[in-house]
Amino acid sequence: MTTSFIRSDDFAAFLTAMMEAVPVYGPVAKRSRFVFERLEAPDELRLDYDVTILPPKKLFFPPAQDLLRFDEAGVEAALEPTEKVLLGVHFYDVKAIDQTDLLFSERNYDVNYMGHRETTTIVASNIQNVSGRAFFASVGTDVQPEGHDAFLTAIEGGYVFETRTERGEALLGYGAFQPATDAQIDEAARVNAAALEQCPEKLEHGTEEIATKVRAAFGDDELWNELAADCFSCGTCNTVCPTCYCFDVQDTWNVDQSGQRTRFWDGCLTEDFAKCSLGDGGSENFREQRGQRFRHRIMRKATYLNEKLGGPACVGCGRCSAGCTADIADPVRVINRIMAS
Amino acid sequence: MEHQCHWNEVANIFLPREATIVQAVQATPTEKHFTLKMSDGQPMEFEPGQIVELGLLGYGEIPIGFASSPTRTESFDLVVRSVGRVSGAVCKLEEGDTVNVRGPLGHGFDLDKLRGRDVLVVAGGIGLCPTRSLIQYILDRRDEFERFVLFYGSREPCLQLFGDDLACWRGMQEMEYHETVDNADPSWTGNVGVITTLFPKVQLSPETRAVICGPPIFYRFVIRELDAIGIPRENVFVDLERRMKCGVGKCGHCQINDKYVCVDGPVFSFADVQDLEEAF
Numbered sequence: 277m278t279t280s281f282i283r284s285d286d287f288a289a290f291l292t293a294m295m296e297a298v299p300v301y302g303p304v305a306k307r308s309r310f311v312f313e314r315l316e317a318p319d320e321l322r323l324d325y326d327v328t329i330l331p332p333k334k335l336f337f338p339p340a341q342d343l344l345r346f347d348e349a350g351v352e353a354a355l356e357p358t359e360k361v362l363l364g365v366h367f368y369d370v371k372a373i374d375q376t377d378l379l380f381s382e383r384n385y386d387v388n389y390m391g392h393r394e395t396t397t398i399v400a401s402n403i404q405n406v407s408g409r410a411f412f413a414s415v416g417t418d419v420q421p422e423g424h425d426a427f428l429t430a431i432e433g434g435y436v437f438e439t440r441t442e443r444g445e446a447l448l449g450y451g452a453f454q455p456a457t458d459a460q461i462d463e464a465a466r467v468n469a470a471a472l473e474q475c476p477e478k479l480e481h482g483t484e485e486i487a488t489k490v491r492a493a494f495g496d497d498e499l500w501n502e503l504a505a506d507c508f509s510c511g512t513c514n515t516v517c518p519t520c521y522c523f524d525v526q527d528t529w530n531v532d533q534s535g536q537r538t539r540f541w542d543g544c545l546t547e548d549f550a551k552c553s554l555g556d557g558g559s560e561n562f563r564e565q566r567g568q569r570f571r572h573r574i575m576r577k578a579t580y581l582n583e584k585l586g587g588p589a590c591v592g593c594g595r596c597s598a599g600c601t602a603d604i605a606d607p608v609r610v611i612n613r614i615m616a617s
Numbered sequence: 618m619e620h621q622c623h624w625n626e627v628a629n630i631f632l633p634r635e636a637t638i639v640q641a642v643q644a645t646p647t648e649k650h651f652t653l654k655m656s657d658g659q660p661m662e663f664e665p666g667q668i669v670e671l672g673l674l675g676y677g678e679i680p681i682g683f684a685s686s687p688t689r690t691e692s693f694d695l696v697v698r699s700v701g702r703v704s705g706a707v708c709k710l711e712e713g714d715t716v717n718v719r720g721p722l723g724h725g726f727d728l729d730k731l732r733g734r735d736v737l738v739v740a741g742g743i744g745l746c747p748t749r750s751l752i753q754y755i756l757d758r759r760d761e762f763e764r765f766v767l768f769y770g771s772r773e774p775c776l777q778l779f780g781d782d783l784a785c786w787r788g789m790q791e792m793e794y795h796e797t798v799d800n801a802d803p804s805w806t807g808n809v810g811v812i813t814t815l816f817p818k819v820q821l822s823p824e825t826r827a828v829i830c831g832p833p834i835f836y837r838f839v840i841r842e843l844d845a846i847g848i849p850r851e852n853v854f855v856d857l858e859r860r861m862k863c864g865v866g867k868c869g870h871c872q873i874n875d876k877y878v879c880v881d882g883p884v885f886s887f888a889d890v891q892d893l894e895e896a897f
């Protein structure tokens with residue numbers, strides 16, 4: 277694959293040409309924050325964003341996704357993926373996409389995710405501003421981001437564009453790219469390395485050490501109840517997490533007697549996530565206490581999936597830390613506390 | 618990305634198949650016993666202990682264990698307890714109505730570990746439904762198994778399921794059937810007490826393979842009895858139930874620690890789950 281350079285002055289024309297050919301999604305401003313949206317104009321793209329409110333998984337695993345549509349004539353799958361480009365994904369979110377790619381494709385291959393995923397060309401980009409709760413430099417450091425087709429790094433006067441796949445290579449045709457010089461390549465490497473030095477939060481221990489000690493703390497009910505004492509069971513930590521992928525499924529009717537089976541994001545912190553009805557008004561909630569639910573999330577992030585994923589199911593974006601109303605969700609604080617005990 | 622397959626070459630795991638109800642019997646005040654055939658005439662191929670997502674378009678899906686043996690290929694049985702939106706709607710259906718099914722799903726009883734062995738099945742309440750699949754299987758292939766003992770506990774006599782089966786099993790030479798109810802009524806002449814009161818009635822070998830399915834509280838008391846007999850925990854199989862949505866190991870609802878009941882189970886060797894803090 278190749279490494280190219282495009283001048284800042286030529287970048288808008290590159291975006292415009294690409295947007296004319298294919299829908300392009302990227303980070304755009306939403307009041308004081310950022311979201312991944314379809315670009316309507318090249319100047320909407322904000323590669324200087326720190327972190328988006330929701331992770332880019334929403335393109336492959338939408339918050340509400342119809343699985344089936346049905347009417348009196350029968351039932352059919354609702355999936356209709358279209359080719360698109362997702363531009364400006366930070367490396368921690370690429371790592372998260374790698375995880376959901378694996379989890380949705382292993383064992384029972386889920387076309388409803390993979391259809392959208394496989395029709396998406398992903399261009400990662402360097403982190404120009406670091407969010408206030410990020411810790412991506414100290415989590416899962418052995419795991420490299422894989423599932424992107426190209427990597428864009430802003431340097432003086434333009435962007436270095438490294439292609440990783442044929443799909444990434446194909447994007448070169450939309451812009452006035454020229455081969456990058458060694459100096460430009462070196463500068464891009466320096467810029468990306470520098471971002472890793474700017475995380476405001478930091479895990480103090482390695483992945484395996486954390487996994488072992490956090491798993492061993494499972495039975496410490498006092499600890500988990502205390503950590504979760506202020507939990508509202510709102511599930512915000514789940515909702516904003518790039519590696520959470522649990523969902524609920526509900527059927528709804530339309531006025532014309534047709535309907536759809538839809539999956540909605542769900543979260544293991546919500547009270548009824550593991551609750552079963554037993555009939556006669558009785559129920560069994562397999563994670564009834566807030567502490568049990570809080571513990572399940574930390575176990576999922578720090579231990580349960582490590583073997584499968586090759587690292588923790590957390591990429592250090594800091595969205596949960598920033599999103600938590602009670603400010604108790606921060607994995608760094610929870611894990612560092614357990615490690616110190 | 619390295620994937621073995623591509624989205625447009627793979628069947629959608631959420632797309633159900635249609636089945637037709639050939640018989641519907643109200644088994645208890647809340648449980649209905651359905652006998653089904655696939656509408657396309659194909660047999661439903663499954664293993665005892667596996668589950669199916671039973672669905673009604675516009676209502677949703679619920680996970681249900683097969684209640685009949687795959688040796689009986691004409692049809693398959695599901696018993697539904699009316700407890701919610703989907704099960705309530707399903708329980709209103711009658712013979713000739715259609716439903717949707719996805720499956721078989723999950724991991725059933727490991728028959729190779731039961732063949733050639735004494736088998737004890739301990740079922741409580743609605744736990745008789747998924748174990749009935751195994752019970753029928755053993756009875757249909759009786760010479761593949763050694764001694765066969767069944768314990769069945771119900772809260773009350775009127776809540777006993779499969780009355781015709783029970784009447785048949787009570788006098789059967791091929792199996793040793795013992796039953797109990799927690800609370801007797803005047804008609805009941807049998808054993809009264811929780812499931813563990815049946816254990817003193819039979820002498821069981823520590824070589825016995827044991828299968829347990831019942832309400833959440835049931836397991837720890839039955840395991841205590843099996844421990845006392847000296848049955849190693851890898852020879853004890855538990856059929857577990859959790860809240861479940863997708864049935865294919867994605868939605869997360871049925872997790873017990875790091876296990877997904879829908880794909881790793883619902884049948885587990887007790888040795889594999891005894892250290893999972895969330896299992897019992």
